[in-house]
Amino acid sequence: MISYNENYLELLKIMTSLSGLFSENKVPYLYYRNAENLFCYALNAENLSRDDSAFDALLNINGVKTGVGLKTFICEKEQKLEKIAEFNQLNKKFRYLNTDDLVFEVANARNERIDFANRLYGTKQAIYHLVARRESELRLFEENYDKIDINKIKIKKIKDSGVEFTDFIHDYNYNFSKSTLFKKFHLPDNYFTLPVEIISEPYDLLLKLKEILSIQSTKMDKKEFVILPLYSTKNGLVPERSGLNQWNANGRRRSLDEVYIPIPIQIHQNFPEFFPSRDEPFDLITPDGQILNAKVCQENSKALMTNPNSALADWLLRQLLNLKKGELATSERLQLIDCDGVIITKITDNQYKIDKAEFGSYENFINNL
The missing domain is CATH 2.40.330 (At1g16640 B3 domain)
Known part of the structure; x- marks a missing residue:
């Protein structure tokens, strides 16, 4: 499990309190890329979000190098279907397969990419860290980052748009036209609740920042x-x-x-x-x-x-x-x-x-x- 430090919780609170800048919804707004960057900054994790890897971050948990998948989503029910992989390069191969073979190849490709990330970064374990957003609060929790158990796959439903299947550990949905694999995330009984109070006039706060900030033009140190x-x-x-x-x-x-x-x-x-x-x-x-x-x-x-x-x-x-x-x-x-x-x-x-x-x-x- 991930230990949430005070910086992480405070930054999440501050970021989502400014939701009024982007939305009138009472559910806090949190752009996924901001959530990834915030997580890595506060918890001193290595940011992989731009690498298009199976993992979004690398984190040392009790001395073990851990791959972390980061997700944030609005979740008004007890479960939410979220994208976990795209297979655009394999679409030409997948489109001619029957459903059973397609599901097998999708699961195999997903597992291969997880194995690839483990070999690339030397990770010994992996988890998902999830930030579910509800009205006036965030719910933080983790779940196992499992490979798909190919030997236990069962197709649940076939539709024009895709196929639903399970390995009896997790439920998945593959979309044909988008070549995208989704996974169903369930809200657990135990989670960390972070109350969020959305600022009603965030623009006033931005104007006040002018009084305490000296805005300077800095040159970025870009690596060649x-x-x-x-x-x-x-x-x-x-x-x-x-x-x-x-x-x-x-x-x-x-x-x-x-x-x-x-x-x-x-x-x-x-x-x-x-x-x-x-x-x-x-x-x-x-x-x-x-x-x-x-x-x-x-x-x-x-x-x-x-x-x-x-x-x-x-x-x-x-x-x-x-x-x-x-x-x-x-x-x-x-x-x-x-x-x-x-x-x-x-x-x-x-x-x-x-x-x-x-x-x-x-x-x-x-x-x-």
């Missing part, structure tokens, strides 16, 4: 970053004999750990000073804190590798993609985990961070340069 694809930009597919599958290249006998991340020429053209010079080593920090000894190499500095090469293979092929030695990386595998690129963030001239990138991120990155 690039996104690299895990596939070939020539055809959008994962090559069988290079890149992630360099170990499978023709010619000499190669180690099953031989792998590199391709660096397209567009990256060097638009960010010529981003990476160190060819073959110059630098630290590459993974989301779970590993420090890899990396360098750019090959002709035209077209490859990101590590020394030893097995370090990148262990993190990228084994930990992230969950591939066995000798198992080919494929575009289908990247679609399943909703990740076809990596984000490289420059911390200093010899220190960088690497993280997963949402499916389609490289193309969006290049198109917006």
Whole structure:
């Protein structure tokens, strides 16, 4: 369970007391992104909300690294259906399946993404933290962040818009047209109640802030970053004999750990000073804190590798993609985990961070340069 400190409760109270700025409803207003940021700030959690991960935050609970799913919603009844995952990249595959196979594939994809997040961040457990909003109050509670028990799935109802199913632990609803999975959250018997008094004239309060605040224009310290694809930009597919599958290249006998991340020429053209010079080593920090000894190499500095090469293979092929030695990386595998690129963030001239990138991120990155 999460221990709510005074800062968290007070910030929730203050934020929702300003609901009159956004709504005339007597139920407190709380935008989900504000709820995520507030949670991470007050409880010193790592914010993952922009990473499009299965988790919204990472929190240390009694010494255990915990993935946290954050939800806030109006809940006037004892239960509420909320979105927990989207499968846009898998929609073409899903649309031709019969209902039984569809539900199985949806559940499997959901579980794969939870496993992917656990491998990526090194989390040992996961929970949902929920803020249910009712008239003049918030109800705070947690529930288990479970994978779907595929062996116990039972279809409850099939409609034109979607299918309802259960694993007898939780109830789910999959929407066909939106490729979206919803989960039913139930208000428990035990929860923390936080009374909220909505300020009737919030604009007067904003005007008073002018008297105590000195508004200054500050320059944001933005970290420079690039996104690299895990596939070939020539055809959008994962090559069988290079890149992630360099170990499978023709010619000499190669180690099953031989792998590199391709660096397209567009990256060097638009960010010529981003990476160190060819073959110059630098630290590459993974989301779970590993420090890899990396360098750019090959002709035209077209490859990101590590020394030893097995370090990148262990993190990228084994930990992230969950591939066995000798198992080919494929575009289908990247679609399943909703990740076809990596984000490289420059911390200093010899220190960088690497993280997963949402499916389609490289193309969006290049198109917006």
